[in-house]
Amino acid sequence: MGNTYWLIATTYENFQVTRDRGFSVQGVDTRNRRKAVRMAAGDRIVYYISDRHAFAATVTLTSGHFEDHEPIWKHHSQSEDFPHRVRTRADVVTDEGSWVDGMQIGPRLEYVSKWPPEMWPLALVGSLHIIPQKDFSMLEEELKKAASGETERRRGRGRRDRRGRRGREAPRRVAPASAD
Secondary structure (H helix, E strand, O other), rough: OOOEEEEEEOOOOHHHHHHHHHOEEEEOOOOHHHHHHHOEEEEEEEEEOOOOOEEEEEEEEOOOOOOOOOOOOOOOOOOOHHHHEEEEEEEEOOHHOEOOOHHHHHHHOOOHHOHHHHHHHHHHHEEEOOOOOOHHHHHHHHHHHHHHHHHHHHHOOOOOOOOOOEEEEEOOOOOOOOOO
């Protein structure tokens, strides 16, 4: 059987916890146990930061489902500890300033097509979703573009114009105003 493509809708705070742990493990709440049990090594996950409306990273699962009750992530219910877990490996991770804007790309997803475009975030209510491979691939490509843009900015790439400014476009020449 082929890989399954998952979308995890999480909060900014819980995403930061996952990032700080090196994207080595991902937990799913008790409500999504049946889906979590289906997760297997080789499956892929894309992260959607629900309170920022942004896509931020992709990972590959390196294990199947297991249970663990070590408190890692926060939930509005004190008793929820996201016990249904998988081990993961980071694939594409973007810095916060380069996250892919969900409000721009979200309405293009096949997964949300039954919703009116302005209401597409309602399709992502809940924390775990199985999405089409086409959606996952498109999101991952957008994340790769964003990540490569980070690299160019950090390295200071780009040509300098005749005034020493960095930029990709040559300076525009303005025709002198005619004296009528």
